[in-house]
Amino acid sequence: MKELLVRLIEKNRPTANKGQIADYIPALKKADPRDLGICILDMSGNICTGGDYNKKFTMQSISKVVALILALMDNGESIFNKVDMKATDEPFNSLYKLDLPHGVKPANPMINAGAIVTTSLIKGNGEEKFNRLLELLKKITSNKSLKYNVEVFQSEKTTADKNRAIAYLLKNKGLIEEDVEEILDVYFKQCSIEVDCVDLAKIGIFLANKGRILETNEKIVDEKTINYALAIMTTCGMYDYSGEYLSHVGIPSKSGVSGGILAVVPNRFGIGVYGPALDGHGNSVAGMELLKDLSNHLNLSLFS
């Protein structure tokens, strides 16, 4: 496995040339576009890593999976009164449909509008919401030192006109009830939580293991909630590229604009990938190619 990972990383590293680092959040520009790393965890706790697997990056949209899980744990299925679970052909930061006359709720919790809603539905005030999300993540990853990157948080907070517009529209439509700036702060902080590929693989194996911590066998999230998370990752996790990605790679996944991809092979593997050069949809170019090769080699697709 190790040899396979090394070979696939070196094969796919040059594909980063086809992509670009996200620069709409200025602090993300510092990433090295040639970085490519992977970590795979299996259900027996075996770990295999390759390339730049220990480079740190911020979770960005990958945090939306954790916010969804927490919102479901706190409120159950009633969250779907405020956010749908439909695939979308619009970019992750689209807002215009929110202002259509007939009260359209955000398409799904994996795009920005939907994630701002799920974040608002986490119980507690702003500080409590964020702390609960971070604590859940620390437990899932068994990484007590997880924290958010203050520079990335500030950088997004001061440049987030589009997300701010989305959030005020949501408030205007009654889809979020609390103070908009407070919710946005939680959202930017969750996006700024710093992880590496190992942390992502741990989240992956937790989902693959239906909400149980692998080491302790402790069940912390019920199966129904995990099923929702995996289903919505499958249909919406790569934004408006989810259909193509599912055809090529075939497993529930979630990307973020800093270049991370969380991928799950139910009952088998948790996978974390990092490659910061992105395609036009905001997905890691080399990361997706690497996962495609890996899926072909190991028969990972749900349809294989």
Ligand SMILES: NC(=O)CC[C@H](N)C(=O)O
């Ligand atoms: N696609 C993403 O990763 C988006 C997350 C980013 N923080 C944003 O809201 O724009």
